[in-house]
Amino acid sequence: MPLRVIVGAQWGDEGKGRIVDWFAGGADFNARFNGGDNAGHTVTVGNRIFKLHLIPSGIIHPGMVAVLGNGMVINPRSLFNEIDELTQLGIRISPERLRISYAAHLITPAHQAMDKALETARGKDNIGTTGRGIGPAYTDKATRRGLRVADMLSADFSERVGEHVAETNLTLGLYGASALDPAPICAQFREYAERLKPYIADTSLELEAALQAGKTILVEAAQGTLLDLDFGTYPFVTSSSTTAPGALTGLGLGLGAARQASVIGVAKAFQTRVGSGPFPSELSGDLANRLRGSGSNPWDEFGTTTGRPRRVGWLDGVLLRYAVRINGINELTVTKLDILSGMENIQLCTAYRRDGNPVTDLPFGPADLSPYEPVYEQLPGWKEDVGTVRKWKDLPAAAQAYLERIASLAGVPIRLVSVGPEREQVVEKE
Ligand code: GDP
Ligand code: IMO
Numbered sequence: 001m002p003l004r005v006i007v008g009a010q011w012g013d014e015g016k017g018r019i020v021d022w023f024a025g026g027a028d029f030n031a032r033f034n035g036g037d038n039a040g041h042t043v044t045v046g047n048r049i050f051k052l053h054l055i056p057s058g059i060i061h062p063g064m065v066a067v068l069g070n071g072m073v074i075n076p077r078s079l080f081n082e083i084d085e086l087t088q089l090g091i092r093i094s095p096e097r098l099r100i101s102y103a104a105h106l107i108t109p110a111h112q113a114m115d116k117a118l119e120t121a122r123g124k125d126n127i128g129t130t131g132r133g134i135g136p137a138y139t140d141k142a143t144r145r146g147l148r149v150a151d152m153l154s155a156d157f158s159e160r161v162g163e164h165v166a167e168t169n170l171t172l173g174l175y176g177a178s179a180l181d182p183a184p185i186c187a188q189f190r191e192y193a194e195r196l197k198p199y200i201a202d203t204s205l206e207l208e209a210a211l212q213a214g215k216t217i218l219v220e221a222a223q224g225t226l227l228d229l230d231f232g233t234y235p236f237v238t239s240s241s242t243t244a245p246g247a248l249t250g251l252g253l254g255l256g257a258a259r260q261a262s263v264i265g266v267a268k269a270f271q272t273r274v275g276s277g278p279f280p281s282e283l284s285g286d287l288a289n290r291l292r293g294s295g296s297n298p299w300d301e302f303g304t305t306t307g308r309p310r311r312v313g314w315l316d317g318v319l320l321r322y323a324v325r326i327n328g329i330n331e332l333t334v335t336k337l338d339i340l341s342g343m344e345n346i347q348l349c350t351a352y353r354r355d356g357n358p359v360t361d362l363p364f365g366p367a368d369l370s371p372y373e374p375v376y377e378q379l380p381g382w383k384e385d386v387g388t389v390r391k392w393k394d395l396p397a398a399a400q401a402y403l404e405r406i407a408s409l410a411g412v413p414i415r416l417v418s419v420g421p422e423r424e425q426v427v428e429k430e
């Protein structure tokens with residue numbers, strides 16, 4: 001399909017970056033449509049580990065054109081840091097290879113200060129945001145006072161940044177937070193504008209033209225289905241549309257594009273979450289430590305963006321089936337299968353129980369999961385290291401059975417299994 005949409009089927013960090021890298025070889029464009037530098041997508045190629053926050057993971061492939069869509073919120077400082085880091089790793093970024101929508105919104109230090117003030121005010125009920133100013137930037141967008149990338153082209157951009165900081169200072173005052181000095185922020189953003197200008201584009205038009213010309217577009221969601229503003233575990237969510245339909249509005253593509261799209265959901269072989277909110281199949285103690293890892297490996301469960309330890313648990317089939325429905329997932333990719341090697345048994349949450357009765361669908365979405373108790377099916381584990389397996393038939397029978405059970409619960413096939421962080425550590429099912 002000309003439009004391939006890669007989405008997270010859980011609470012983010014499913015391994016979207018490495019899967020995008022896998023599909024990027026056959027694509028011309030790689031576009032992000034939501035979120036900002038709250039995302040942290042890892043791609044491992046030999047001894048190089050790329051950590052992408054704003055720039056699509058496919059940029060590592062020579063010739064790929066990366067697009068930051070209108071649905072994104074962009075902190076220019078993070079963007080330039082990332083461009084510099086990529087340059088050091090040998091990836092050259094030019095305006096020909098990086099196109100930024102004029103309609104994307106900007107994140108400023110005032111948004112970050114508001115993020116912090118709001119989290120502090122929430123106290124023990126905090127969301128556990130990444131502190132990147134994501135929520136406040138989308139709030140300004142929705143209240144129609146946001147700064148857009150196109151504003152950088154206006155003669156009065158610097159004054160508008162000043163007004164934005166002054167206005168935010170009023171709210172910061174209400175929360176007892178210190179006011180920010182607008183002058184250095186204005187000066188900084190004037191510089192950012194000069195550097196960003198060559199990258200600003202009508203990316204909606206360019207992507208449409210690409211589809212017309214028979215090119216292929218790989219779309220890379222940030223976060224995961226259960227962090228979606230509408231469909232996630234509200235209010236413990238991010239502030240954007242993280243699901244596949246959001247790719248259309250977040251890139252300026254019409255519904256017609258959906259006819260040319262396939263949706264690939266990425267899920268870990270278990271379940272993780274960073275930040276607060278419900279997690280019915282969460283584990284604690286030794287089992288949790290076993291799944292999380294100690295932090296000595298780069299792939300252990302510690303946040304790519306914030307370094308926080310991730311909460312871990314068994315795979316939740318109820319929430320996975322929900323993600324398949326909300327996104328219109330055609331096929332699943334399962335990552336980190338290697339982590340389960342050596343476990344005697346694996347538990348899989350196949351249903352919930354409410355007031356003693358089994359439930360397999362959520363009547364009002366996943367916002368309030370407190371009445372539910374997970375129902376587990378126990379499957380035998382396997383001892384073999386699967387990191388070197390490249391063919392489905394070479395996977396241990398118990399691993400195959402586990403994957404087949406996940407696919408039958410989800411109602412869609414599993415076409416790809418990741419068995420390690422390295423680019424080549426992938427099993428394709430014919
Ligand atoms: P993303 O946000 O969805 O792109 O995922 P992250 O990059 O935040 O987190 C996934 C982590 O798992 C990264 O450290 C990856 O290198 C690592 N990873 C991805 N797939 C696999 C896999 O199959 N096995 C192992 N061991 N690590 C993996
Ligand atoms: P990737 O793209 C995992 C979580 C935060 C917090 C909530 C709101 O790497 O999968 P925010 O800063 O967005 O307002 O935080 O969302 N969160 C993520 N969790 N992976 C991410 O991105 C995330 N981006 C945000 O931890 O719970």
Ligand code: MG
Nearest residue numbers: 013040041304
């Ligand atoms: Mg991540």
